[in-house]
Amino acid sequence: MNAVVTGASKGIGKAISELFASKGVNLAICARNKADLDQFHQTLSTSYPDIEILSMAVDVSDRSNLDQFVQMINSHWTHLDILVNNAGIYLPGEVHQEAEGTLETLMEVNVYGPYHLTRALMPYFLKQQNGYIFNMCSVASLFAYPNGGSYSITKFALNGFTKALRAELLDKGIKVSAVFPGATWSNSWKGVDLPPERLMEAEDVAKAIWLQLELSPSAVMEDIILRPQLGDL
Numbered sequence: 626m627n628a629v630v631t632g633a634s635k636g637i638g639k640a641i642s643e644l645f646a647s648k649g650v651n652l653a654i655c656a657r658n659k660a661d662l663d664q665f666h667q668t669l670s671t672s673y674p675d676i677e678i679l680s681m682a683v684d685v686s687d688r689s690n691l692d693q694f695v696q697m698i699n700s701h702w703t704h705l706d707i708l709v710n711n712a713g714i715y716l717p718g719e720v721h722q723e724a725e726g727t728l729e730t731l732m733e734v735n736v737y738g739p740y741h742l743t744r745a746l747m748p749y750f751l752k753q754q755n756g757y758i759f760n761m762c763s764v765a766s767l768f769a770y771p772n773g774g775s776y777s778i779t780k781f782a783l784n785g786f787t788k789a790l791r792a793e794l795l796d797k798g799i800k801v802s803a804v805f806p807g808a809t810w811s812n813s814w815k816g817v818d819l820p821p822e823r824l825m826e827a828e829d830v831a832k833a834i835w836l837q838l839e840l841s842p843s844a845v846m847e848d849i850i851l852r853p854q855l856g857d858l
């Protein structure tokens with residue numbers, strides 16, 4: 626199997642990539658920081674020498690970067706099984722007082738990136754009439770919360786995009802899922818003074834995604850909602 630994972634060098638994307646690699650899935654991974662990505666690529670290659678790993682420093686909000694990433698994938702692979710649109714950024718703020726341009730910046734990474742990458746890779750899925758698409762939404766896609774601001778707007782939009790795709794692709798053998806994690810340990814939470822058990826582990830999100838691949842062709846998990854056992858923060 627071949628999988629594309631964006632934002633793969635840290636946090637949830639890293640956990641998903643590691644789990645896929647451990648299952649023998651070939652990977653095409655990206656993130657912006659080349660040094661971090663190269664280091665992760667090297668670690669994966671050492672641990673899983675039998676899988677193929679393609680990596681490229683890509684900013685998903687940059688159309689020409691995305692085009693180059695897709696060209697690299699096309700030049701190596703003739704089929705694609707899984708796309709995980711995971712890359713995303715969080716900028717805290719409130720709609721009425723966040724900096725000018727916050728919504729635009731967040732939309733470009735959290736919504737336009739997944740939209741354009743999915744469209745560019747869609748020929749694989751349509752030709753095969755199978756495959757899996759996961760969009761990393763958030764519980765912030767489901768309700769607004771203090772300091773969520775434009776982040777919440779973009780995660781609602783990503784869920785809207787996911788629902789449109791699901792409706793379009795349900796009769797084409799392609800499974801589309803929205804993943805809604807609550808608070809999950811990652812860089813975003815660095816320095817926050819909370820007990821470890823108050824947040825989920827990135828590996829929990831990866832495991833939930835993998836469950837989808839174990840279902841029969843007639844079933845799909847449309848919405849995958851995960852929360853810390855102790856509830857939202």
Ligand SMILES: NC(=O)c1ccc[n+]([C@@H]2O[C@H](COP(=O)([O-])OP(=O)(O)OC[C@H]3O[C@@H](n4cnc5c(N)ncnc54)[C@H](OP(=O)(O)O)[C@@H]3O)[C@@H](O)[C@H]2O)c1
Nearest residue numbers: 632634635636637656657658684685713763808809811812
């Ligand atoms: N952690 C949570 O509590 C939580 C909860 C709900 C939803 N989520 C969502 O889960 C996803 C992953 O979050 P995370 O907490 O794992 O974040 P993270 O630890 O900050 O990791 C984000 C990853 O995405 C990459 N990235 C960021 N911006 C990018 C861009 N423009 N283009 C390409 N790659 C980019 C980062 O690498 P570079 O910096 O090198 O680009 C990194 O590899 C996000 O969509 C986030 O909104 C997280």
